Amino acid sequence: MKLASTRSLENLRVVLKDKNATGPEVAYWVFSDISLEEWENLTVWSPGTYNGEFVKTYGHYHGTDDLETYRIISGEGILIIQKKFFEGNEWIKNKVAEVIFIKPKIGEDIILSPEWGHAWVNIGMGPLITYDNWRAGHDPSDYAVMEELSGMAYYIVSENGEVKAVPNPNYQDLPEPKWFTATEFKNINNNYYITN
Numbered sequence: 318m319k320l321a322s323t324r325s326l327e328n329l330r331v332v333l334k335d336k337n338a339t340g341p342e343v344a345y346w347v348f349s350d351i352s353l354e355e356w357e358n359l360t361v362w363s364p365g366t367y368n369g370e371f372v373k374t375y376g377h378y379h380g381t382d383d384l385e386t387y388r389i390i391s392g393e394g395i396l397i398i399q400k401k402f403f404e405g406n407e408w409i410k411n412k413v414a415e416v417i418f419i420k421p422k423i424g425e426d427i428i429l430s431p432e433w434g435h436a437w438v439n440i441g442m443g444p445l446i447t448y449d450n451w452r453a454g455h456d457p458s459d460y461a462v463m464e465e466l467s468g469m470a471y472y473i474v475s476e477n478g479e480v481k482a483v484p485n486p487n488y489q490d491l492p493e494p495k496w497f498t499a500t501e502f503k504n505i506n507n508n509y510y511i512t513n
């Protein structure tokens with residue numbers, strides 16, 4: 318097991334709602350080679366906000382067809398996922414076909430197929446900790462869309478003690494986000510990951 322990467326506020330700034338925000342110096346730490354079994358990575362997020370926006374991952378798409386499985390080990394998190402929007406064969410990067418916020422319970426698995434861009438948000442009072450099985454690594458292009466558009470389609474913020482979604486103005490024609498449990502998401506996504 319080793320510390321694979323550390324995402325500082327300075328690295329994360331480009332995808333934050335408020336580019337001048339202050340908050341936790343380190344947003345999250347990723348450890349890799351964590352087990353000899355299913356899980357490959359363990360990620361730990363700081364609690365807190367960047368000027369009201371909850372601590373989150375940078376967000377990315379995958380450049381390969383592998384499936385990724387996540388499981389929350391501790392804490393309270395939301396997984397934001399957004400489906401790639403196509404016009405014919407062309408991927409339109411500043412539009413998304415669907416946005417879903419998944420709030421899994423501890424121990425529940427979420428399996429993501431490659432059409433879903435994704436980012437985790439720590440909405441809890443303490444660290445959020447997840448396992449995942451991603452072994453395919455990352456290419457800089459996995460993150461490029463997030464950098465160009467200043468993040469995912471929605472920002473998750475704390476407003477008067479409530480968790481709110483704020484649209485990212487760099488995206489066009491945004492669909493209303495849907496809130497799903499892990500089971501609800503599994504039911505709608507089943508066809509894809511079982512048949513592919």
Ligand SMILES: [Fe+2]
Nearest residue numbers: 379385435451
């Ligand atoms: Fe991923």
